[in-house]
Amino acid sequence: MNRKVVLDSFAKRIVSTVPSQTELLCDLGVYPQLVGRTRFCIHPKEELKPITDVGGTKSLKLDVIDELKPDLVIANKEENERSDILELQRHYPVYISDVSDVHGALEMIEDVGVLTNSEKASRELREKITTGFNTTPSFKGSVVYLIWYKPYMAVGSGTYVHNMLEHLGFSNAMSAAERYPELSIEKLVELQPDHVFLSSEPFPFKEKHVDELNEVLPNSTITLVDGEMFSWYGSRMLKAIPYLKSLHKKLQ
16 A cells, blocks of 8 residues: 554554454464454454454444554455545554455565564465465366356456466456456356356355356356455465365366
8 A cells, every 4th residue: 555554562452354364363373462353354263252343344343443442453455444444544553455466465464474573473374375376286277256146246357366366377257357347147158168166255155056057157167166265365375275276176
């Protein structure tokens, strides 16, 4: 975001408004400094139960955050509302990530390490993720990655998931469109992708949706995928590596 975030000392009272970055904080070993998280911050489940709920990612309870008196708020350009973040910036240091590719995700991990006095852990995590991705077999073929139903919505260019797909070797059949375009069944049939991925989030696709698409796309491989493994940047990237290797075997 081209902003400087200045702290008088390492953060001791952190509010995280981004689920994937909340998980990252815990995996970097700074869980004791975490005082607030959103209701969508679900990993790691047991550790986060006692942490104060500050609302949804797009409906933050600013009064609750004020009561927590954070010395650092961790936010995200896409996941949080601009008005909420502008208000928080008036009172607290706010680190805003804007992650649209794998490289940016790795840089964000190191940034968080610097702010939270966990630089060694963040560097080690980055190295493990980089090594893991380098040893993940390359995928082939075109793919449409669907995130919503009625209407169908897909992942286009300019998104982290798009870059993740391309990084893995896929060709995103919806790369000509930006962000999260709607598409009709007719357009999907016209594209004739080698693969269609049905994400578990934000819409929870099920087997019945696989059956629906198999009827109109008999030459495509329709697969239910774990959306967290493709869209959560941070420590989830390390956990995604065995999943992606398993998915590669499944698609062979």
